[in-house]
Structure formats: C-alpha cells, structure tokens
Amino acid sequence: xxxxxxxxxxxxxxxxxxxxxxxxxxxxxxxxxxxxxxxxxxxxxxxxxxxxxxxxxxxxxxxxxxxxxxxxxxxxx
Amino acid sequence: xxxxxxxxxxxxxxxxxxxxxxxxxxxxxxxxxxxxxxxxxxxxxxxxxxxxxxxxxxxxxxxxxxxxxxxxxxxxx
Numbered sequence: 001x002x003x004x005x006x007x008x009x010x011x012x013x014x015x016x017x018x019x020x021x022x023x024x025x026x027x028x029x030x031x032x033x034x035x036x037x038x039x040x041x042x043x044x045x046x047x048x049x050x051x052x053x054x055x056x057x058x059x060x061x062x063x064x065x066x067x068x069x070x071x072x073x074x075x076x077x
Numbered sequence: 078x079x080x081x082x083x084x085x086x087x088x089x090x091x092x093x094x095x096x097x098x099x100x101x102x103x104x105x106x107x108x109x110x111x112x113x114x115x116x117x118x119x120x121x122x123x124x125x126x127x128x129x130x131x132x133x134x135x136x137x138x139x140x141x142x143x144x145x146x147x148x149x150x151x152x153x154x
Contacts, residue, residue, distance in 0.1 A: 004101065016139065017141060020135050020137070020139050020141060021141075023135070023136075023137070024081065024101070024102050024106075024133075024135060025101050025102060029101075056101075058097050058100070058101060059100075060097070060100070062093065062097050064094060064097060064098075064143050064144060065143065065144050065145075066141050066142065066143055067141060067142050068142075
C-alpha cells in the first residue's frame with residue numbers, strides 16, 4: 001500500500017481537513033473515502049483502527065485522527 | 078508562509094505522528110517545534126489556534142490537531 005486513505009463523512013470539519021491534507025500531501029497520493037456514502041467501507045476502516053472522522057490512514061498502517069468531526073458510531077447512524 | 082509547522086511535546090503519540098507527517102509531507106516542508114524545549118514558542122502556537130499537541134499548522138493557517146498527546150496547559154506545566 002503506497003497511498004494514504006483519507007476517511008471522512010462530509011461534515012464541515014472533514015471537508016476543511018480534506019482540502020488541507022490534499023494540499024499538503026498531493027491528491028495523487030491520497031484516496032478519499034466518504035464513509036457516509038460508502039458505508040460498505042466502514043467495517044474496513046474500523047479494522048484499520050479508525051475511530052472517528054476525519055482520519056488519515058498512512059501507507060505504513062498508522063491512523064492519524066485529525067481534529068474531530070464525528071465518531072464512526074455517528075456515521076453508521 | 079510556505080512551510081507547515083509541526084508542534085509537539087516529545088510524548089510517544091507526538092513522536093509517532095511526527096514520523097508519519099514527515100514521511101507524508103517531506104521533511105523539507107515542515108518545521109518541527111518541540112514546545113517542551115522551546116517554551117517561548119507556546120504563546121505563538123496558542124495565537125495560531127493550537128490547543129493540544131501534536132498539531133500541524135498548515136501554510137494557509139489552519140491547525141490540524143492530530144490524535145491527542147497533551148493539552149497546551151500540560152505542556153506549560
């Protein structure tokens with residue numbers, strides 16, 4: 001895995017962080033996953049250690065939780 | 078301002094996040110500031126909106142609080 005994955009759920013905090021992350025890392029190096037629209041990815045995100053969004057899964061498998069938008073429980077709604 | 082600033086305080090969470098951020102952004106694009114050792118930078122960090130460490134101040138002035146290591150109040154000790 002050489003790309004990072006940015007998980008978000010469409011909240012204002014998420015969108016702002018998304019723009020910052022893309023600007024910092026480069027959009028070719030990060031896959032954006034909207035968990036509110038792609039609920040089939042939630043279990044995978046949880047398995048990787050994502051507890052809230054927005055979060056960035058790095059290529060080495062670390063999860064960086066950025067600011068706090070919503071817990072995954074809220075996203076599952 | 079074209080560089081990001083990564084504020085940390087030497088805690089394990091901070092050091093891990095530091096390595097991830099440097100790996101993602103590139104060490105030439107981020108200044109690392111250890112607020113535990115450079116306490117004269119704390120007031121500046123607060124003025125920029127940093128509330129806890131580790132945190133990344135982006136070139137456009139946004140603050141991304143990453144995971145949670147310590148509040149600035151704890152760093153001031």
